[in-house]
Amino acid sequence: MKTFSGKTVVLAVTGSIAAVETVKLAHALRRRGATVQAVMTEAATGIIHPDALTYATGRPAITRITGLVEHILYCGEGGAADLLLIAPCTANTIGKIAAGIDDTPATTFATTALGRGMPVVVAPAMHESMYRHPGVVENLERLRSWGIDIVAPRIEEGKAKVADIDTIVLHAARAVSGRPLAGRRVLITSGACAEPFDDVRVLTTRSTGRMGRALALEAFRLGADVTVVHAGSFPCVRNIRVATAADMRRAVLSVCRDDGVDIYASAAAISDFAPERCEGKIPSGSPLDIRLNPLPKIIDEVMATCRPVTVAFKLGWHEEERARTMLDAGARMVVVNAPPAMGAAGGTFSLMTADAVTEVTGSKEEVAAAIWSGLL
Template identity: 50%
Template sequence: MLAGVNVALGVSGSIAAVKVVELAHELRRQGASVRAIMSPSATNIVHPWAVDFATDEPVVTEITGDVEHVELCGRDGWADVLLLAPATANTAGKVAAAIDDTPVTTCATTALGADVPVVMAPAMHEPMYDHPGVLDALDRLESWGVTLVDPRIEEGKAKIAAEAAIVTEVARATTTQTLAGTHVVVTAGATKERIDPIRILTNRASGKTGRAVARALYVRGARVTLVQDGPDVPYADVVAVETADEMMRACRQTAATADALVSAAAISDFTADAVDKKIRSGSPLSVDLEPTPKLIDSVREAYPDLPIVGFKAETSGDDAAMVTEAERIRDRVGLAFVVANDASVMGDDETRVLLVAESGTDSEEVTGSKDAVAGRIADRLAAVLDRGE
């Protein structure tokens, strides 16, 4: 997600600075190169040697005759983005007032003047976060184009955002916004069909691929609606559903304002007439199943011109058979392209897919992490919408 991106990481004196070692590791795991700048207060909380180890680069703890702030964040500087994490109330106020009396605030002043993207992850006690002066400072920074990663309000504290949320915003700040101004609906995960108040019919889909696609679309500038039976995520408006019928209804409604639909969910093919009371165990049971309507058919009927990306999971393990099935569903529904994959990868972090587009073209094989595959799917969708490639 951050391959080839240079991140200048500014650390100020919040107790959340103890999180910076793992944050630096996560940025590097995503492909970034990281160089850290620390305020004097931050060095009292986490030792620069630890940050040096995490980044594999010397840490800037003072501005010298080498003008480190310009070398890192100037117009021809090393950094593609300045990430202030954690950013204290003190740091936010100083940056908003153009006060640069620490290495971190000096780098921020330089970055803002040089049009280097700045991402800020505030962390402080909740009353400080609610102070009108702090709120004014954050509003001013946002008006200057600074991206704020909202903190988690817990236990009377505005705790620094989760690493995944910070990494996502850094990626968005450094990725070409090929999908800016678009609205994309994405489905993810499995659906559940009730048999009784306790038992359900479902499948092994984890939702990782669908959520990765939603994240990749957001990183490229899209507004994303994620329809799923899964957790809230910071990069999409989540519509919570459980059954195939609920997902279909939600997609038909949200697609009214959408530029595209990516149907990544493993939707139940069958439903049952649920009973109101628990079915007693210990005796044979027969359940009558009825086919569920196809979501992409329903959305296509409602929106004949909407670009739709379909997913097709097969168990054959044969590429030719997967492509044939993908072409069949592509032609039947009029899909922009189909993501074909072997069902054996359900739940895994690594995957392999075949992207099957218009008739007469070869399928494209994409392998790697689900984030990497999702990025390629997002790029192909941008091309379909004439916004990339």
């Protein structure tokens, strides 16, 4: 998806070894439609050559402020840039920004951007002991208080490694989205449940959670506070790990009760039945009858107790009448798709509301964007 279409991102690179990842980062931003202008400190040019970022961005990398006053052209009032992304950002640069010092191209761009009030995203990278330094901790808090989005590093091998590229791009996309879901608490159920019928076997579905992931990351991009209840782990959101439908029900109702929910998207293939469990491992080689007991509908309980804006999903052919019943019961939107879409990268989906039915064909990321657009 071209989430940065028409947007210009200034990518400021400082003197961390993680600067070697910025060629990939620039490519990732451009693939999503961004125009990227690289700005480099002198220390950064000792780690990655400016020509590498000139190649990656298609524009000459800025390594010093000249008489063209590049910082004003991009980040001043009426400047061309929509976002200043400092990645990687060293402890030294964080401290200078917090103190209002601008003695490098990156810090001069930062001072200008903050004075203009434009979005700024910072992705720290340093040794873990430096990241824990009380001065660095205070400086990061100061930057947050100014509205700068700090992309938390990955703590690995004694280092606060710069966040992965997908996470940085998501934060950058959130910063330029206008955040129409800011302040909204979004709860999503995603993927398959697994119901054990002995100690080694489970009853499950072919759901992969791709739609739940697409919905969650798009909601994050649009500014929401997102919680996902599922068996996996998605970046940038709160993940609550569950396995069975009963686990999912407890977790969902707990979030509704304790945190509150504004929007609930029931994208999971939640088990309709649970087998009666046998102890141990059922011996193989003989016919077996398994009794399946029906399970309560989580979505019905959520709509009855929390009354959030609800997006329901119906899987199957010719489900329009049942979808209408869910709309009558209080769902804002029902997304209808056929079984071939389960586990696939995309497909054709019907987005049904009380007023209209919209057909969307595309990737699940495109479908997720259409769902959120239909709710806004």
